[in-house]
Amino acid sequence: MLWITPLRALANDTLRSLKTAVDELCPWFSVELRTGDSSQSTRKRQAEKLPTIFITTPESLSLMISYPGFEERFRSLKVVVVDEWHELIGSKRGVLTELGLARIRTVTEDIRLWGVSATLGNTKKALEVLLGRWSEEAVMIGSGKGKNIEIVTLLPEIIERFPWAGHLGITMLNPVIDIIESSNSTLLFTNTRYQAEIWYHKILDEKIEWAGILGLHHGSMDKESRTAVEQLLSKGKMKCVVCTSSLDLGVDFSPVDTVIQIGSPKGIARLMQRAGRSGHQPGAKSRLYCVPTNSFELVEFSAARSGIEKGKIEPRTPIEKPLDVLAQHIVTVATGEGFRSDDLFEEVKTTHSFRNLSEQEWEWTMEFVIKGGKALKAYPEYSKIRSEEGFYVVENETLRRRHRMSIGTITSETEVVVKFMNGGSLGTLEENFVSRLKPGDSFIFSGRVLEYHKLVDMVLYVKKSDKKNGPVPQWGGGRMPLSTELADEVRIKLREFQTAGNPGIEMSAISPLLDLQQKWSVIPMEDELLIEKKKTTEGFHLFIYPFEGKLVHEGLSALLAYRLSQIQSATFSISTNDYGFEILSTQEYELDNEQLEWLFAKENIVEDVLEVTNSTEMAQRKFRDIARIAGLVFQGYPGSSKKPKQLQASGALLFEVLSKYDPGNLLIKQAEMEVLETQLEVSRLMDAMKRMRESRKSIIDVPFITPMAFPLMVNRMREKLTSEKLSDRIAKLIANLENAAEKEDFS
Amino acid sequence: MINDLPQIKIKDSTFIALPQKAFFWVEEFTLLLSDIHFGKTATFRAAGIAIPEGSTTDDLKRLSDAVELTNAKKIIFLGDLIHHRTGKTRLITEQLKNWIEERPDKEFILITGNHDKSSDGISEIPQIKVVDELIIRNKFLLRHHPESQKGFFVICGHLHPAVRLRGTGHDSLRLACTHFSKNMAVLQAFGSFTGTSIIRPEPGDTVFMAHDGEVFSIKY
Numbered sequence: 030m031l032w033i034t035p036l037r038a039l040a041n042d043t044l045r046s047l048k049t050a051v052d053e054l055c056p057w058f059s060v061e062l063r064t065g066d067s068s069q070s071t072r073k074r075q076a077e078k079l080p081t082i083f084i085t086t087p088e089s090l091s092l093m094i095s096y097p098g099f100e101e102r103f104r105s106l107k108v109v110v111v112d113e114w115h116e117l118i119g120s121k122r123g124v125l126t127e128l129g130l131a132r133i134r135t136v137t138e139d140i141r142l143w144g145v146s147a148t149l150g151n152t153k154k155a156l157e158v159l160l161g162r163w164s165e166e167a168v169m170i171g172s173g174k175g176k177n178i179e180i181v182t183l184l185p186e187i188i189e190r191f192p193w194a195g196h197l198g199i200t201m202l203n204p205v206i207d208i209i210e211s212s213n214s215t216l217l218f219t220n221t222r223y224q225a226e227i228w229y230h231k232i233l234d235e236k237i238e239w240a241g242i243l244g245l246h247h248g249s250m251d252k253e254s255r256t257a258v259e260q261l262l263s264k265g266k267m268k269c270v271v272c273t274s275s276l277d278l279g280v281d282f283s284p285v286d287t288v289i290q291i292g293s294p295k296g297i298a299r300l301m302q303r304a305g306r307s308g309h310q311p312g313a314k315s316r317l318y319c320v321p322t323n324s325f326e327l328v329e330f331s332a333a334r335s336g337i338e339k340g341k342i343e344p345r346t347p348i349e350k351p352l353d354v355l356a357q358h359i360v361t362v363a364t365g366e367g368f369r370s371d372d373l374f375e376e377v378k379t380t381h382s383f384r385n386l387s388e389q390e391w392e393w394t395m396e397f398v399i400k401g402g403k404a405l406k407a408y409p410e411y412s413k414i415r416s417e418e419g420f421y422v423v424e425n426e427t428l429r430r431r432h433r434m435s436i437g438t439i440t441s442e443t444e445v446v447v448k449f450m451n452g453g454s455l456g457t458l459e460e461n462f463v464s465r466l467k468p469g470d471s472f473i474f475s476g477r478v479l480e481y482h483k484l485v486d487m488v489l490y491v492k493k494s495d496k497k498n499g500p501v502p503q504w505g506g507g508r509m510p511l512s513t514e515l516a517d518e519v520r521i522k523l524r525e526f527q528t529a530g531n532p533g534i535e536m537s538a539i540s541p542l543l544d545l546q547q548k549w550s551v552i553p554m555e556d557e558l559l560i561e562k563k564k565t566t567e568g569f570h571l572f573i574y575p576f577e578g579k580l581v582h583e584g585l586s587a588l589l590a591y592r593l594s595q596i597q598s599a600t601f602s603i604s605t606n607d608y609g610f611e612i613l614s615t616q617e618y619e620l621d622n623e624q625l626e627w628l629f630a631k632e633n634i635v636e637d638v639l640e641v642t643n644s645t646e647m648a649q650r651k652f653r654d655i656a657r658i659a660g661l662v663f664q665g666y667p668g669s670s671k672k673p674k675q676l677q678a679s680g681a682l683l684f685e686v687l688s689k690y691d692p693g694n695l696l697i698k699q700a701e702m703e704v705l706e707t708q709l710e711v712s713r714l715m716d717a718m719k720r721m722r723e724s725r726k727s728i729i730d731v732p733f734i735t736p737m738a739f740p741l742m743v744n745r746m747r748e749k750l751t752s753e754k755l756s757d758r759i760a761k762l763i764a765n766l767e768n769a770a771e772k773e774d775f776s
Numbered sequence: 777m778i779n780d781l782p783q784i785k786i787k788d789s790t791f792i793a794l795p796q797k798a799f800f801w802v803e804e805f806t807l808l809l810s811d812i813h814f815g816k817t818a819t820f821r822a823a824g825i826a827i828p829e830g831s832t833t834d835d836l837k838r839l840s841d842a843v844e845l846t847n848a849k850k851i852i853f854l855g856d857l858i859h860h861r862t863g864k865t866r867l868i869t870e871q872l873k874n875w876i877e878e879r880p881d882k883e884f885i886l887i888t889g890n891h892d893k894s895s896d897g898i899s900e901i902p903q904i905k906v907v908d909e910l911i912i913r914n915k916f917l918l919r920h921h922p923e924s925q926k927g928f929f930v931i932c933g934h935l936h937p938a939v940r941l942r943g944t945g946h947d948s949l950r951l952a953c954t955h956f957s958k959n960m961a962v963l964q965a966f967g968s969f970t971g972t973s974i975i976r977p978e979p980g981d982t983v984f985m986a987h988d989g990e991v992f993s994i995k996y
Binding site for chain 1: 816817820821823824825826827828829830831940968969970971974976
């Protein structure tokens with residue numbers, strides 16, 4: 030039996046549980062593990078004889094395919110289990126798993142495949158993807174009742190009527206500490222690594238006696254310190270761990286009895302998953318405390334609770350035929366047993382991901398891995414795969430070894446490694462942050478105050494600092510946009526606030542803000558698109574609220590500004606958040622019916638979006654991953670910092686060279702597609718345009734900047750001003766608006 | 777036209793920044809450039825990594841333009857002319873050889889860089905004189921590695937310097953550049969298939985950025 034699990038850490042956990050069961054039921058079974066961490070001797074023994082039950086990761090499966098003898102060893106396989114399939118399905122690792130399963134089906138007679146998945150918005154689809162061509166034969170078994178989750182929101186004492194997203198929820202520090210104190214062991218989730226570092230520090234400032242039992246865990250920290258925290262946590266030796274999505278999944282932390290979420294989780298499934306980290310015993314109730322960082326998040330918590338009650342969970346969209354993964358898989362098979370083109374093409378087409386792979390795409394990918402693609406014509410120095418009478422193999426041992434090192438789809442970022450002078454590693458930082466520091470500067474990282482000593486070859490050497498404080502690094506790309514499902518629930522909550530008798534505690538708490546919104550403007554209903562207009566000394570503001578999440582709003586706002594400029598040219602500044610966006614223009618627009626029709630017209634949406642976004646630059650950045658997966662970038666041998674220097678090139682450089690000298694390259698096309706789908710979310714953007722087009726439009730000349738508009742305005746100012754000037758200005762703005770609001774209260 | 781380009785004066789010598797990612801030393805009639813890394817794409821291909829050719833021709837074209845524009849008598853490569861021996865194909869050396877033979881009236885000097893060692897020298901093209909370091913006018917020291925030397929202004933390469941220019945918010949742009957500091961000039965990498973490393977200029981420094989056929993300068 031083969032057991033595939035997404036995480037190495039989970040593999041250890043699975044091993045333990047399976048062994049317990051096997052020792053009682055059938056002690057003659059052997060259970061073993063094979064991951065990237067396995068020792069040479071284990072691998073060698075396993076190469077000779079496989080255990081009865083074999084636990085591994087998708088990458089390790091791929092690695093086994095890359096050795097000759099795979100067919101022989103796996104022929105007698107009877108059962109395959111794919112665990113935590115929901116974690117894999119939306120990613121390229123899922124595609125790698127699909128390809129590995131197709132290989133297994135080819136070499137075995139008759140296997141039974143089990144998939145284990147959390148409930149998804151598209152569980153049926155998840156099943157189809159796992160089974161590929163065999164999905165007709167599938168049976169779905171559900172566990173019936175879901176987990177009992179209780180969501181408790183901590184209400185702030187004062188509800189700000191003009192909220193902005195600059196807070197970290199620190200005003201709620203004391204109630205949070207109280208909860209931690211009264212619990213056995215707590216996981217405190219934040220949405221960004223930046224927030225995690227700050228919360229860790231603030232708690233420790235307040236509770237010095239927790240040093241040693243308060244932990245920090247995020248993706249940029251060194252693996253060893255993360256593992257140490259995980260182990261202490263599972264042994265029940267941690268009072269609290271401040272963490273990010275890095276602990277969303279992982280080993281069973283049964284001692285954890287409390288989970289706290291700082292800020293909106295932005296998705297229903299994420300909140301459920303985090304809640305599930307506590308009360309891990311069957312039948313136990315999971316309790317989750319939500320801490321808002323601004324008043325609007327109260328709506329989101331309330332919406333997430335309804336979402337969970339209704340079982341409205343986000344789907345995970347499977348990835349369609351990524352050619353980079355295919356190219357890697359072809360070389361993997363050629364490195365192992367070798368193949369005939371027609372056979373492998375047929376095999377690959379049995380997967381869900383590549384079911385629609387055309388013959389041309391197959392030919393191109395084959396040509397790419399064999400000859401390096403069309404543009405390489407006949408360079409004698411290039412050869413990777415050789416054909417012997419139509420049978421493809423990799424002969425060169427160096428290339429085989431190098432390919433095995435490159436298997437997998439997770440790219441490690443080129444980041445600066447942070448180390449103590451005596452060698453202890455702390456984790457990684459973005460080059461951008463490091464480039465702002467000078468030797469002698471202090472900064473906070475990995476829960477400590479550190480001093481910059483020197484930077485050598487992308488390694489930052491640090492020592493402990495005497496200072497108490499310093500800047501905290503911000504990592505890019507960390508912010509999750511509001512999911513479609515949660516956004517829908519937010520719209521419903523806003524309607525219920527106006528129509529339902531009892532809208533719930535969060536909605537009641539936020540009523541001072543919503544009442545004012547209603548007084549100065551309206552609270553949009555689900556079939557209504559609210560557009561607020563306001564003239565100030567800055568210019569003409571348009572605030573538009575589609576509730577589609579920040580990413581989609583970035584595309585939408587750029588698109589609408591572009592279309593406005595075609596009505597009459599003007600200069601724009603734009604600001605976006607999860608609820609809507611602001612377009613500030615030097616030009617006033619009337620927005621009559623004819624203009625509205627033009628703005629939301631369905632023609633040329635994609636063309637216009639490409640016209641106004643820096644999609645080429647985005648594709649360039651995307652290309653890094655693709656180049657790595659397809660074997661264009663060699664990351665070096667694991668455990669060794671030495672890379673063959675003569676083989677270094679950045680993704681951006683490769684993108685430039687390939688698009689210039691090989692314009693038909695399908696990997697370049699793939700990068701562009703990935704940007705359209707995942708970065709600009711074009712399908713969601715098209716849906717949003719349709720919804721806006723069909724909605725009833727309320728265009729309101731507002732007397733003041735409304736509570737919903739305020740965070741957008743602050744966002745825009747933040748782009749321009751330093752933080753000190755900004756907070757002064759925000760304070761002044763709030764005072765003015767509060768004045769106006771109070772006058773209303775008395776009138 | 778050459779007089780409109782940005783320039784810098786060091787110890788009574790004039791260096792003109794060319795849009796072709798090279799410098800012209802007016803008093804010496806000399807073209808200075810560094811880090812071409814010829815044959816880098818071929819090195820990748822030899823290692824089974826599929827990168828198409830094209831950059832060699834483009835680089836030679838740009839080099840021709842620089843020679844024509846300045847009418848330099850001498851061309852000094854400040855190291856890393858050839859990327860690696862595995863990419864030193866006959867096609868590459870012949871292309872370079874032909875280009876040099878077409879210019880019999882010019883003098884060519886290569887200052888050895890680390891990559892020139894790992895590509896076994898350039899004996900195939902005897903017209904190129906190879907030296908480790910070069911002292912000119914008793915004031916300028918030309919070498920590959922950026923190591924300062926007392927009493928000299930060092931002109932070198934190796935680093936592939938780039939600066940990060942910041943726009944509003946998180947917007948920022950990384951641009952390859954030449955970096956003039958008090959006692960040293962590190963030249964922009966000439967080759968089109970080369971990476972960069974970020975440097976941080978000090979107050980008083982000047983950087984020149986040759987990009988897309990134009991050249992800009994910033995004084996810090």
